[in-house]
Amino acid sequence: MALGDLATHGLLPWLALQQTPGLGPVRGFRLWQTLGSEWYLSERLDRGGLSAEQLAGLGIAPLALLDRLLAWQQAGPGRHILTRDKPEYPARLNTLAGAPLLLFVEGDPAVLDRPQLAVVGSRQPSYVGKENTRTLVPRLVEAGLTITSGLALGVDGLAHQAALAAGGMTLAVLGCGLEQCYPKRHGPLSRTILDGGGALVAECYPWEGPLAHHFPRRNRIISGLSLGVLVVEAAERSGSLITARFALEQGREVFAIPGARQNPLAGGCNRLIQQGAKLVCEVEDILEELIEFSCAAIKIHAPAPVETLPYPDLLDNVGLEATSVDLIASRCQQPVQEVLTRLVELELTGWVESVPGGYVRARRN
Template identity: 70%
Template sequence: MTNTDLDAHALLPWLALQQAKGLGPVRGWKLWQKLQENCCRAEYLRGTGLDDSTLTHLLTPQHALLERVLAWLNDGPERHLLTRADPRYPEQLNRVSAAPLLLFVEGDPAVLTLPQLAVVGSRHPSYVGKENTRQLIPPLVEAGLAITSGLAMGIDGLAHQAALNAGGTTLAVFGSGLAQCHPKRHLRLARHIVECGGVIMSECYPWEKPQAFLFPRRNRIISGLALGVLVMEAAERSGSLITARFALEQNREVFAVPGARQNPQATGCNRLIQQGAKLVEEANDVLEELAGFSAAAVKIHDAATEQLLPYPDLLDNVGLEATALDIIAERCQQPVHQVLTRLVELELAGWVESVPGGYVRARRS
């Protein structure tokens, strides 16, 4: 491609705005809109009062960068670069003043228009946090929501996987370039998301490596795409709470699953609820707050046939938090060896699970 061809390419001015230091997405978008109204763009830019460094970036053709971007786009059929002026750019996100000027996407861009719920939480979730994620996601997917998250370890990855397992659509927002999947162990999950009809996306150039400052910026995209943000489990100082804050600023709904006060991973959720986030115990708690959804959207399943609980006195002392064997025996006032034998029976029958630190109630119970 010749320099003349590159000069005429529609992406070139967008790359100039993206590269200009000190502009940012808000000023960059306003400047783009102004430039469409002025045929003498260079003359207009010189009259805006921008500093010399920013002007230099805006007036210097980014040929090498454009060629690198085009090479990435041409390397796969599912690759797209959406500008804020592109009709395929998600409308929900475009309403956010700080929406990215550019959005690199792998997968079908039409997925970006689906009604979405952002699901975020701890990178080191407790057993309860994991179970809540696995149980709450399927009925939300069944009601028609796509699940959006950040592909991080912990709740993010579990939310993506739960959506896929339920036959739903999920969207992953990277805190790096799409060619630099982070964490690397989620590379297979990222590919599976695209293969199953979802998308992965980022505002970063595909080759950009993950950096700490990129992840909080990424969170505004996660919340901006969604109708609301559901925080599954979060400590008091957590990146998930940054996403919740962005959601409030963007006039999105905020939901939180409460947790035991003894669980430090639940402190952030409990604090959000104190501050006005909606407490979530079941999927309908989310659906009834979102426009276009209601409890009626979820199929009502027949109630499970009542079962007699084996060893009810023992099961009453095994909760959703890991409980050590000796503590269970003490609470039941039974010999440890007898409790252990019964716990093994209950585990084989699917009533409890053995986890690090003791035993927890299984989903069946």
């Protein structure tokens, strides 16, 4: 594409926001809402509360990045780049403050607005976990639900496969770019999902590989697209519980299948049920809670939980001045990777902000 055409392309402002250090999806979209589509005019940027470094970053048009993305989009059929101002952007996800500024989709983007249930669980499920996935998912498909999951090994992959085998539709949200299927052994499964009328979705640029901090971000998209999240089987320290936590914060339903206390893969589900998740024995336990599938005139909700401070030991070590991840980990005496994952969660829910040099506490309303 000619340079002049790139300079006026509608994706350019969104890429500039995405590339600016310290903005993130929450502040980036807030800036776009405040200043409108002409936010990039220098005389208006001063009203955005940006630092000098951020202002300088926004002044550098990412033309090379735009050209590369457009080349990816045009290289194959059914490739889409959705921004939050477009009608094709999935409506349920777009209601969330931390929704991605850009969403990369392979397949029909209209599928993203179908009634969906997220099905997640252990990467190494027990025999019971496998059987529960294989028996419950076809009934959910029969009720008209699209099955959404993360294409991971274990319950995720089984959920996609069970939906397809039942003649249903399924969506896969990746923790990497759409050119970098992870895990690689699920490459054929991803193609089958597309052949079945489903879609592959990612927040990462198409060429980005899987990194640890991509997956918590991926999980909030899985829950954000869905009416609710079913946790089939999960240990007490599990990525599936991150998805469930995002679902609660997003006002989605959370369902969990109980298990024996001797089973370490049941600990996470049992804990979720203790905390108010709907215990699932039959498919009807799920359907009666979802408005679109409920025959009841009244939907019973648990009392709204009082907001508590997440990860207080970590937040106590993030102040108003930039603090590096290594220093936070040292103060908390926790592994750096675990601290980084939690910081990403806290950023997406508005507790901290990423800045040059580390993280700072966010000023919450």
